[in-house]
Amino acid sequence: MKRLLLTLALACPPALAQTTTLPPGFTAPAGYGDRIYPALGDAGLDVTHYDLSLSATPGVDSVAGRAVLSILARRDLSQINLDFAGPGVLGVKVDGRAARHAHVGDKLLILPPGVLAAGTAFTVTVAYSGTPALHIDPADDLRLGWITQAGGSYVLSEPDGAHTFFPCNDVPADGASYSLHLDVPAGFTAIASGVQTHSQMRAGRVYTEFEQAAPIPSYALTVHIGRFERVTPPDAAGGIQIRNAFPLGLPAEVRATFDQTPAMLGVLAGWFGPYPYPVYGVAVTEDPQILALETATLSTFPARQETPATALHELAHQWFGDSLRLGDWSEVWLNEGFATYAELLWAQSQGQDTAPLLARWYARLARAPARGLVATQARQLFDANSYYRGALALHALRLKVGDALFRQILSTYVARFSGQSVRTADLLGVVGQFGGPAALEAIGPWLTGPEIPALPTTGTF
Template sequence: MKLFSKRNLLLLSALSVGWTVAQTSLPATPPQVAAPAETLNDPIFPGLGQAGLDVRHYDLSLTVERPGTPEFYGSVTLTLASTRPLGEIRLDFLGPTVNAVRWNGMGVPFRTDAALQKLIATLPAPLVPGQEARLTVVYGGRPGVVLDPGFSTPLQLGWQSVPAADGRAGANFTLSEPNGTHTFLPSNDHPSDKASFTTRVTVPEGFTAAASGVEGPVTTGSGTRTFTFTQTRPIPTYALGIHVNRFDRVTAPAVPVGVNGSPVARRDYFPVGTPGNVRAVYDRTERALRVLSEWFGPYPFAAYGVALVTPRLPALETATLSTIPPNLATERTAVHELAHQWFGNDLSPATWADVWLSEGFATYAELLWAEALGENGQAVAARWYDGQVRGGTRPLVATREAQLFDRSAYQRGALALHALRAAVGDDAFRAFLRAHVARFSGGTLGTADFLAFSRTQTGERGEAALRMWVESPTLPALPVMAGR
């Protein structure tokens, strides 16, 4: 996900840079009231989602007439199912004006509730288990405002606008984790309800659009181009990446590290004028894909690359196309976001309280990469440990928003995996990682299930090593691998 703390992980990687966030006047995020029974009752964001709703696919069409400005318009058709009868569809939404809502092609009554951050459509008959239906929302205007829960300077989540300046073209992109997707997309905006996506973005001629998934044909109109991307493997809503800019699209040979040795298409998007030394950071993506696949198993998607953005913001593991700003253009950042394609995008946290399962694994991938380059992995772990000593620590399951992307989620989460590796050895640890991915790929996982699975794979010794790091209110001793 975001790189430290999407935020503070910068410190972990010893990057002495600072973000500058535009000091714009942002309205306060409308409060989410206590979760009614029909939400998913997430322990961190209790108002998100609708219980019983299963969004299987989003077919999204957006038109951006003036890149760099916040306005856009379009429509989305959601393919829906349910696990219980639903008389209303209650989508998370705090976005542009809704002009129409259709249920299987027929207009239906709807209302928006800014306090609940919901778009509520009343159905002509309940959606019941075993049925599949389509809900279309036509909307347009300016996105809503949700602020990042852990960023000290106001940082708006969701749809981003970068005005043209200093010879640069205006640009737009998404930066949504954890709960910003519903500022621009009516959605069941929770990682437990993953879905596939078709994304079409229409932009003025001369601009390029990119999105999560595999690119299809580009169609031209009167002074416009429409780009289509298909993400067939389900992902959480926060991982949907969309970019509009004047890009250089750079392709590289496919890498045969996908499922059953399938090729992984390689493409990167660099804003026109990106310096060569910044582009060169991604020259070893093929090697990183091979190294991480050896530890985690096949890469889960059909494509991978990065899209660089110009603001100095957090990095984010948008699916198949990581979003990275220039101040974080380092190999360690690149590897962290690549690892999130396995941990976060394909294997997702069951609730936001379990986000350490994404961040800890992605951080540990940095150590595995360092070892592949001949560095001392134990020294990397020792630096993380020192960070925990200096900055404080906590049990790994988050209990409030401020803990989602703090040092413990990253450093202590990674050290928990290092403790397991030290307890069982490299061969058993590699087997555990691959079995873990194979068992839960495409799904979601909570901390309790993760610990239970570790017991079946590594025995009491492995589970005990993990559990101490997950649950202890104090910092356990630094785990040391034999012979290191």
């Protein structure tokens, strides 16, 4: 791949400078229409696959890339609009033919040779090189996207950081599969979302490939580059391969939390249905400041000791968030509420009294501004309502319908929408199908708000 990227760089003109001015012949993109991030994405595109070649050197805040996007036109397209705030663009092709393009702000605008009719499948190839865009998450003041450290690099993109290092349709509703070709110096390891399919040493570089066959949202993709010890314990139930990546010298107490992953997989599968991927594991960064994130098949954790509840939470997101991806960011409670409630399911499986946990959730919720579960602005995405109100809504439903029916609702919801985008109405359709009006009445006040219903107290687990 190093040779390929060098060839691309030589064959293309110098990197196209970004501008804030729309050049003649281009039109302003309308965005996908997400309620929270309306400017991101393009509703006319269905990206089905990304083939990404990435070359990087630890300690150097730069990446050379080649992205091949397989796209299905959802409407007639006279212009292709991709999210890309990243390195300078070296060249763009549509179906193998050079295409005029403009890098305007956080968008890469491309003019195909002719109008692409609705239903047309086509490819876009983008070669690029340089420093990934600096994007700071205002919620926690941390960088999103491609992050470079002295000892390596890692990717942490939720909610809108993926387009800092590769061109994409950066909305969770448009999930895609991925082929990753990673090029790093000898002595370093690259690990990423998906199943490793190939690795070889050539001319002082290590070339490693991964395939993520099931569609995932762009923010859930991860890549980690560093000096890692790869740990592969025995398979969990169902033949799921566990593979972890720990920085050399990571204390044993930090690693120990993840020894319970096989047991956690078994408990969650018992409620949600089969784990949606063939592999799972964690990658620990040497950055202790970041927050844990459910990056697909390879959750990302900071280099500090985490609780089993946190490890369980990110594992649960592999079902809720990665496999069942959001139809709109405003309904992020479908990710966070389910993953939070999974913490209670795990605690119950360990014989713990969960009444104090429910009380803590309710107390935290009571201290937050009350609202319904569908967010209306970005600052609400990861607040107490998304986590604790969402979890308590599920608990109220469980108490109303009982464990057997609750389990059937969860597993049916997962099976029906695996690999698809979901909205609250999709969940309610399953709730109504199995639980009827009484079940909908039990969960309804938690969804709509803003008042907080009384804490469910009967039948706590």
